Amino acid sequence: QIRRPELLSVFTEQVYGKMPADKVDVSYKKLDDNHSAVNGSATRKQIEITFSHNGIERKALLLMYLPNHVKTKVPVFLHFNFQGNQTVSSDPDIIPSQYSDRPRGNQASRWPVEKIIDAGYGLATIHYFDFFPDSKDRYAESILALFGHPSEGDIPADGGQAIAAWAWGYSRVMDYLETDWQVDASKIILMGHSRLGKTSLWVGATDPRFAIVISNESGCGGAALSRRQVGETVNRINHAFPHWFCKNFRRYNKKEGELPIDQHLIAPRPLYVASAEEDRWSDPKGEFLSTAYAGEVYKLYGMKGLETTTMPTVNMPIMNRVAYHNRTGVHDVTDFDWENYIKFADKWLK
Ligand code: GTR
16 A cells, blocks of 8 residues: 555656546447457457547557457457568458558467467457557557647657557456457456566556556566666667657666666566567566566465566466466467466466
8 A cells, every 4th residue: 555656656757757647538340240350259349449638539440359259248368469460360351550561470379379268268359559550660550649739749748658648548448348248347367468567567567457467578668677777778779769668767777776666566466477488578487587586566466476586487377366477488478378367367367
């Protein structure tokens, strides 16, 4: 009750930035509801979400697959995509996302839809560009325009930029999921890869409605400890991606030692952090250590963290209330990752 709000406000003002608290008008339009998707095993829904505020409108297109064999409300993996909804699967009926002309199925290897459906989970996804097209020149198209922040110059030093906008988007999808009669909103598994892994950790910290948080290879500004300065550093990330974190974060360029916090804050909800052995840029050891140290906080709640500060052998997950694996291979989302996330969700939700 005391320390958590303090830490949250430091993370907000110094790292990820504040989102304006204005209430935005939201409407949902069902564009598709088809019960014979994925060879008849799933229902595919596509929902257009419209946000309006100050006379400005922004739209996001949500794609969902829900298992037909589950007769009760289903738990759902919510995972934003990088290249447009149509790239998640070769399903010809997926409506392409507004900011992408990438080919159908282009990212299908990262989205084992059948496996997720067979395991009794739904899948919900949106192209992350719908909330902030990922470029330092595209503030005007982002949802920040709704709040009178259509360019970088309009944003205060502690104001949210792209990561805060994506995080806002994850929370708005949760608002929708709470209204969907087929979804168990108390069992939403929030997942993000890489820059969206940074985002999913921030969403997990700010929006406790998510039952489980998964960070896949999130690196600097995600699960990796900034003070280690291994792989990508605060200085590098703020130069390469000036539109991601709040401007105050730049104060710590080459001065990680002055950060008042480091990257561990989700307790007591189940948390899974994963690394890949060859993804040195994300600093697997740093991702592991922040996860291990977070265990101290889970202990305060009588729960088990990783219970070791020695990195496990590759491909050997540790699965307590806090979970971790370091898989062989490069920066990616693979079947190995998904199989373990499903096991973890089964452990805590079923
Ligand atoms: C890299 C960036 C990382 C990570 C990654 C990704 O270019 O340096 O922080 O976010 O992109 O999102 O794929």
